[in-house]
Amino acid sequence: MAMTPWVTWPALTKFGTLGIMGALLVLAGQREDLLNNNMFDEEDWAGRNAAIVCDQRSLTARTEDGTCNILENPAEGSAHVNFGRNVNPSVAQAETLNDTLLVPNPREVSNLLMSRGDDFKPATTLNFIATAWIQFMVHDWFDHGPRSDANPIEFPLPPGDALGSGTMSVQRTRPDPRVSGTETTVTYENINTHWWDGSQLYGSDKATNDAVRSFIDGKLEVDADGRLPTEFLSGKPVTGFNENWWVGLSMLHHLFTLEHNAIADMLKANNPGQSDQWLFDKARLINSALMAKIHTVEWTPAILANPVLERAMYANWWGLGGDRDTRDRFQGDLDTLNNNLAQLGSLFSLVGIDTGLGDNPTSSIEHALAGLVGSRTPNNYGVPYTLTEEFVSVYRMHPLLRDNVDIYDIGSNIVDTSIPIQHTRDSNAEALLGDAGADRLWYSFGITHPGALTLNNYPDFMRNLSLPFVGDIDMAAIDILRDRERGVPRYNEFRRQIGLKPITRFEDLTSDPTLLANLKTLYSNDVEMIDTLVGQLAEETRPEGFGFGETSFQIFILNASRRLMTDRFFTTDYTDAVYTAAGIDWVEDNTMVDVIRRHFPSLASSLAGMDNAFKPWGLNMPADYQSWSAGAKQDHLWVNGALRTSYAAGSVPAIEPIDIGGLINSVLWTKVRDVTDVTPPGYSKPIHPRGALAKVQFVPSAGHPFTGLFKGADHGLLRLSVTGDPSDRGFAPGLALKLFVDGRRSENISALYTLSGQGSNHNIFANEMSNYVQPEVNETLGTTALFSLVSTKPTLLVMSDMAKVNQDGSGVGSVKAPTQIYFVPNTSLRNAISTAPHDFRDDLTTLPAGTRVYDVYGTSQAIRTSLFPWVTERYARERRDSAVKIGELVTTSAFTLSQFGDTGIFFKHQRYEDR
Ligand code: HEM
Ligand code: HEM
Incomplete structure (x- = not known):
């Protein structure tokens, strides 16, 4: 920390509200210095x-x-x-x-560093x-x-x-x-x-301003379709400034021209008899201030999401205190600050900040927060x-x-x-x-x-x-x-x-080896020569968000x-x-x-639930999605999938009964064949329709023999579900885990306790779950028979794909996959949860990020069965006894209940035939 040239205020945020407010004061102090110097x-x-x-x-x-x-x-x-x-x-x-x-050649900078x-x-x-x-x-x-x-x-x-x-x-x-x-x-x-x-919109001189006005009711000129008039030769709109034009600008100039006219209509209705000039001037003031406000409290917090x-x-x-009566959004934060001012100094020294606020930050507070x-x-x-x-x-x-x-x-x-x-x-x-x-x-x-x-x-x-x-x-x-x-x-x-602080070495900027080599060659190893735009874009260390x-x-x-x-x-x-x-x-x-x-x-329904128009409106899966980094893919599904579609309190859907009729051929084949993280159009989950989703990390144990993602995966999603309404056929828990890989498809594994579940015990952490379950003679659901349509081993999922690839996307030379793994629930979680009938999702949403949910054990013994059930049992016991701990599943977020988590996310099954 001490060696870094980067600012330290972001470290304050980990101390909660007081830290956040402290960081705000530090920023205000910086602004003050800048204004003065x-x-x-x-x-x-x-x-x-x-x-x-x-x-x-x-x-x-x-x-x-x-x-x-x-x-x-x-x-x-x-x-x-x-x-x-x-x-x-x-x-x-x-x-x-x-x-x-011309040093270095700007085109060379462009080719090597910008392309x-x-x-x-x-x-x-x-x-x-x-x-x-x-x-x-x-x-x-x-x-x-x-x-x-x-x-x-x-x-x-x-x-x-x-x-x-x-x-x-x-x-x-x-x-x-x-x-x-x-x-x-x-x-x-x-x-x-x-x-x-x-x-x-309005121009920077009188002639341009005259050209955009209609001179009726304070409005800007639009045609019968509400569109901007265009210049005869260029075909570009007649507006205040129309250089470097493309469709994105057409959209915004159109929108805020319409907004100006809507404001003018409102003004005229409230102030009949006022002149065109009066209406125009007021509409411009209002429209301009609205744009400035949108930029300040919407665009900026979207791009600097901290x-x-x-x-x-x-x-x-x-x-922050809210001059206007209804603005009390951060009043609680202000109170925290006021009540704990004395502690701020020690927070600042913990992260090594010299605030420039003096001994008594109170005097700056008014300035910072007003x-x-x-x-x-x-x-x-x-x-x-x-x-x-x-x-x-x-x-x-x-x-x-x-x-x-x-x-x-x-x-x-x-x-x-x-x-x-x-x-x-x-x-x-x-x-x-x-x-x-x-x-x-x-x-x-x-x-x-x-x-x-x-x-x-x-x-x-x-x-x-x-x-x-x-x-x-x-x-x-x-x-x-x-x-x-x-x-x-x-x-x-x-x-x-x-x-x-100036940087002292190229390594301060980036850890990317190719970039580093290019930067050093281009700038002849002289950090003082780095172009200002290059340095700004290169900064890898950025405050969160x-x-x-x-x-x-x-x-x-x-x-x-x-x-x-x-x-x-x-x-x-x-x-x-x-x-x-x-x-x-x-x-x-x-x-x-x-x-x-x-x-x-x-666009009303597309905007439902959106509080910031500059954040992604929904989950969109671009063509190059698979090529993203593991972290970016996890983030995308989490933020734009799960978080965006989280159910409001009180409107979490009930768990539907199993829909056996829905397990049609196409669904079964899709489940074992499609390589995707989101459900294909028309796909629904006839079993396991409802669950809870969390970001997880697979933290490997040292020394186990299995390769690829079993050696560790920082970016995963875990879904815990039940086959259907427990009051229908009992409580049958299941687990699905997706581990993301840089630049390549994710790998998935699912696990069950048994096919028919654990009866009336509603504790989701009551039992170990595994990728292999024994066929059951009197399984009432008949899924084994149905799944036999697509696999000769319908009660087994294999993990060779997971062992073939590392999370950085590199392949594994000599692949070693476990034959069977066991997700062993954390004992204290298991002991904390009631077995009585209740909604298991309520247990999960109380777990904080950082919860070790499962210890994972793995064996490489072959899965054998016998005609004699007791021998099969013995094989199973021997396999379980031979299993060693291979790692832990730790949540990196809370569990969420969301539409995406229920119907959007897709976990591929790997069949025995595809190993
Ligand atoms: C298709 C879209 C765009 C086109 C065609 C375009 C084109 C241009 C051109 C031709 C210049 C003048 C270059 C010169 O100095 O010779 C310029 C400057 C500039 N552009 Fe863009 N640009 C686009 C989008 C953007 C965006 C999205 C931004 C984001 C902020 C941006 C920010 C700037 C800035 C700050 C300048 C410098 C202006 C100045 O020197 O006063 N441009 N752009
Ligand atoms: C190879 C034959 C199998 C087929 C065709 C199959 C098919 C399906 C289907 C259609 C679903 C519901 C839709 C969905 O979740 O996308 C599902 C869910 C699930 N299956 Fe399988 N399955 C098979 C074997 C297994 C085995 C052997 C296990 C574990 C031992 C298992 C564990 C699960 C779990 C935990 C879920 C819920 C996934 C979630 O939370 O999203 N399946 N399976």
Whole structure:
């Protein structure tokens, strides 16, 4: 721990609520330091302000170009104002051809470190709406504008490049038109307003704003179908900002244009007689604030899914105590903090944190936990508000893009059409929105995953992007070049500048041997040369749940808060008087789910139970699912399957009786043949219909002879069930275990006590279970006979597949599988549970993560039977006596009861014939 360069606050979360609240204070302290030390202004305000007159309207409305938000310094945050810096200007030196601009060759960085190739790495806790959303936001915040034609940057294609030999040419960023030549730092204009004001919809100048308005009832222009008008030549929508267009942007601009118009309708109904301009101005304020709120309390906690961040973002908007009457979600946490303040210091020293909060953290608490929005005056910490070059840099999130838009029918898990993203660009975007149907696209984006923000995850089309009038470009190479060109420091200096520890070795970043080798070669073993984007994407150590690493996060902490706390319309003027009371309610009471549902009622059932529209809407099994890591597959089934479909308290379905008639041929064959983790369409479980599911780990014992997954498996799912309603044919428990493998199919084993069960004993842990049970002469169910249709040994499951593969996906040379294994229940669990009739699932859901549920024993003695039952018994006893302990099954989550756990998850049986 001591040696790591990474932040330590995430370690506090293991101390429960107080730790989480402590971490929140640490973050607040960091933000305070950043606000005091890391804001550098690059603008001549007097020159800017000279021509600006703030009229009466600007007192209560956002202006088209963003001027007059801060009345004393009216140019602050407006369009065409220069980007500021979060690093000291003395280190923000542009790299040039004479020094390091091309070192190492940006195309080589792209080829070696950025290329995804066929290996798409998904971010499984997010959906693809999150990708389109962040680009939509970025277009509200900033753009460097059209590039310059003069003096392009040229560099050779590296040997063996897929594009052949020759050179690649990249246009330079358009220089700041007002540069005199004497400046020490390079500066660039933001062509959009710096404010969070919806300028991607409303434009950043009067002409664009006029073009999007209908001038009737405060509304934006839409056609008879509610769609945006399009530009004659480009076919792209007429909207505030329409660069880098694709269908994801069409969807969002369409949705929030409709939302604006819905707000305008509401305003007009409440305020008959108000002018078009009045209605427009209010609708813009409300719509912009709604988008800012969705970003703050929904998008951000989805991509930074950590309890500390969830509270931090909630506090950013509302204040944890809840200024508004009904917001008491975290009141309990606040109480814990207040009542235990004295203990915080020792928690901090336990994880080695110097809080920077001083001896008395109380004074910072108010600041940390009070809402930024509403109820306070704007505060720019003495530095006029602008976004910064470093902020632009950390939002280079192109790996979030998939290669294809997969389109599904609403409610379906089956891809109907798959369209390469490059075919969804520019005018194709609007055509697709019409052809595919906006609601189907929203559903499809809702259930598919974006790419993860890691190295080697730029989609290939982005590395070979055709732009009109520009030619073929490589976005990854450009992203690298832009930071160098614009004087954003390289990674290690970037970290030093923003109060983070520099790394000392490449091994600090990643443990992947290939990546390490490539990084070291490319950067000539010099950690100081690592490009800032490369370092950010490489960071393997991330706070739990974080979709990006701490270097990006540090920039984000500062700017995310600053955008809210400097803006008059999020502070002093976030009031009923300026927004109208119904307007404030609209912002406060609506979520992204509400907005989607309002405009696409057909999605109501797909959104059922969703509290965050940016998390995967359902369990979708992408074509490349099997190639994922064991952990990612477990996580996906657990989060998007089990957790998403958990039964609400009080609505757990009763256990149905066995449905013998359902054990039809096709079900039996599917059970022994299909290689899948989820049930195929039309498949249902006629026996064992209800159970409880938990994440488990198989912890191996030392020295046993069995190979493959028997040597250990960290990612498994365990399902405990009964054959059917115990009041029908007695209590007959069963166990199904799935162990995940990196890049390959999972392996499964099931076990029973006996075919007919344990009669009236309702203790699920009463007896050992095994993969082999003896046929029973008077088995009333007749499953043995039925299962004989597909196997000569219907009461045996074999485990050779499980012994053939290790959890990292490597094969085993000399395979050794047990013939029989025994799941021996933990004695204390067994003794704790009643044998009287009751629902066994209630016993399981009380068990915490970390419970050792079974000891597992295995033997390699052959399974023999005799015509004489007593001899068969003796063989069984001998086998059991010869078995040695091979490991333990330990839960890594609580047990859940869910629809997915009952009907969705599939455990393949391996037949004797398939060993
Ligand atoms: C199909 C979708 C997209 C396309 C075609 C696209 C294309 C581009 C292009 C051509 C540029 C300008 C490159 C230059 O400096 O020469 C750019 C810049 C950028 N893109 Fe994207 N992009 C897409 C999606 C995204 C997404 C999802 C994000 C996520 C945040 C993103 C963030 C950025 C940022 C931060 C910049 C820098 C802007 C600036 O320099 O002011 N883009 N993109
Ligand atoms: C080879 C002949 C067998 C066939 C055709 C067969 C078929 C089935 C079917 C159709 C189901 C219900 C549907 C499902 O869970 O997906 C099932 C469930 C189950 N079977 Fe078998 N079975 C066979 C042998 C065995 C044996 C020998 C054992 C254990 C000794 C066993 C243990 C289980 C268990 C524990 C379940 C419940 C699985 C769960 O929790 O999801 N089966 N089997």
